[in-house]
Amino acid sequence: xxxxxxxxxxxxxxxxxxxxxxxxxxxxxxxxxxxxxxxxxxxxxxxxxxxxxxxxxxxxxxxxxxxxxxxxxxxxxxxxxxxxxxxxxxxxxxxxxxxxxxxxxxxxxxxxxxxxxxxxxxxxxxxxxxxxxxxxxxxxxxxxxxxxxxxxxxxxxxxxxxxxxxxxxxxxxxxxxxxxxxxxxxxxxxxxxxxxxxxxxxxxxxxxxxxxxxxxxxxxxxxxxxxxxxxxxxxxxxxxxxxxxxxxxxxxxxxxxxxxxxxxxxxxxxxxxxxxxxxxxxxxxxxxxxxxxxxxxxxxxxxxxxxxxxxxxxxxxxxxxxxxxxx
Numbered sequence: 001x002x003x004x005x006x007x008x009x010x011x012x013x014x015x016x017x018x019x020x021x022x023x024x025x026x027x028x029x030x031x032x033x034x035x036x037x038x039x040x041x042x043x044x045x046x047x048x049x050x051x052x053x054x055x056x057x058x059x060x061x062x063x064x065x066x067x068x069x070x071x072x073x074x075x076x077x078x079x080x081x082x083x084x085x086x087x088x089x090x091x092x093x094x095x096x097x098x099x100x101x102x103x104x105x106x107x108x109x110x111x112x113x114x115x116x117x118x119x120x121x122x123x124x125x126x127x128x129x130x131x132x133x134x135x136x137x138x139x140x141x142x143x144x145x146x147x148x149x150x151x152x153x154x155x156x157x158x159x160x161x162x163x164x165x166x167x168x169x170x171x172x173x174x175x176x177x178x179x180x181x182x183x184x185x186x187x188x189x190x191x192x193x194x195x196x197x198x199x200x201x202x203x204x205x206x207x208x209x210x211x212x213x214x215x216x217x218x219x220x221x222x223x224x225x226x227x228x229x230x231x232x233x234x235x236x237x238x239x240x241x242x243x244x245x246x247x248x249x250x251x252x253x254x255x256x257x258x259x260x261x262x263x264x265x266x267x268x269x270x271x272x273x274x275x276x277x278x279x280x281x282x283x284x285x286x287x288x289x290x291x292x293x294x295x296x297x298x299x300x301x302x303x304x305x306x307x308x309x310x311x312x313x314x315x316x317x318x319x320x321x322x323x324x325x326x327x
Contacts, residue, residue: 014154017154018152018160021151021152022152022160022161024149024161025148025161026164026168028147028149029168032144032145033172036142036143036144037144037172037173039142040126040142041177043124044075044098044173044177045180047075047096047097047098048096049096049097049098050076050077050078051067051070051075051076051097051100052078052079052092052097052098052100053070053077053078053079053080053099053102054079054080054099054100054101054111054114055081055082055111056082056083056110056111057159058159058163059103059104059108059159059163060079060082060102061163062166062167062170063079064079065167065170066079066100066170066173066174067079069170069174072188073174073177073178073183073188074178074183075177075178075181082111085113085114085117086110086113086117090114093117093121093123095123097121097123098123098124099125099126100127100170100173101129101140102128102166102170103127103129103134103136104129104130104131104159104162105130105131106127106131106134106135106136106137107131107134111136112135112139115136115139119139124141124142125139126140126143126144127139127140128166128169128170129143129144129145129146130146130147130148132145144169146165147165148162148165186201188201201288201290203288203289203290203324204285204286204287205283205284205286205291205292205306205316206285206286206314207289207324208289208292208316208320208321208324208326209285209306209313209315209316209320210236210314210315210316210320211306211313211314211315214234215240215312215314215315216230216231216233216236216315217240217312218240218242218272219242220241220249220250220273220276221271221272222271223270223271224260224267224271225267225268227239227272231252231254231257236315236317237253237254238251238252238253238303238315239251239252239253240305240312240315241276242312246311248282248305248307248311248312249273249276249278249279250273250277250278250279250280251276251303252272252275252276253303256275256276260275280304280305281299281301281304282306283305283306283307283316284308285306285308289324290326292304292321293318293321293326296318302317302318302319303315303316303317303318304317
């Protein structure tokens with residue numbers, strides 16, 4: 001066997017070992033989801049302030065991610081670096097907050113230095129800790145064990161399995177809170193307006209439709225030629241037609257143009273009412289934009305007139321929906 005193959009086998013073996021060890025560490029957490037975990041959830045649910053997550057080093061990185069997860073799933077939270085807490089950031093705490101303190105050893109000097117100040121405020125402390133007899137565990141109202149039999153690092157030094165276990169246990173807390181608070185997809189969308197889900201669940205037809213002077217519009221008593229000028233000028237590939245009562249009476253699209261030309265009819269002599277699509281499908285402005293996508297796909301069309309109280313207020317197109325990131 002070549003040296004290259006030997007090195008490759010060793011790398012693959014080590015990678016599989018890391019995954020196996022970290023999987024075992026996560027699996028071991030199942031037995032620890034018990035009354036302590038439930039009590040921690042009750043403390044978090046009773047929090048009228050914010051969840052403050054604190055840690056240092058690799059635990060700090062995990063803590064920052066957990067704070068972001070809590071905040072985005074309905075539990076207001078932020079991260080405080082343990083070293084900064086003793087130099088002014090302790091002022092971020094309020095008496096109605098809850099502290100989630102993260103330290104595998106439970107003896108981080110920076111973290112322990114801030115505990116008395118937190119205690120003076122009467123802030124409950126939940127710790128994610130690997131050592132049940134550590135100073136942090138003893139100072140906590142609830143200590144959730146993140147103990148691992150061994151790290152995945154072959155030197156037994158770099159936090160690997162322990163940080164994975166901490167992340168998973170923290171995620172379990174956040175998702176338990178999500179469920180207990182009745183957090184919905186719509187709630188998630190409101191905190192993620194820039195994401196695709198947010199756009200799909202928040203954007204309405206009124207946010208995307210073309211309206212006002214940009215709306216291609218003609219009387220249904222006009223000629224096809226004049227309607228074509230309006231279509232060309234507004235660039236939406238269609239024109240909406242209105243009757244004497246100023247109500248929508250039909251639409252005329254690029255597709256209608258092709259079908260008319262196929263009949264070898266002299267369009268210069270045609271009235272638009274003779275070739276337009278009568279009583280077209282419509283949608284209201286307060287409908288979710290994603291519903292407009294579904295309607296267009298079902299009807300195999302690329303635009304929909306927007307009608308409120310029998311009055312045409314705009315047109316929504318598939319192109320606009322694509323541009324807005326709804327599709």
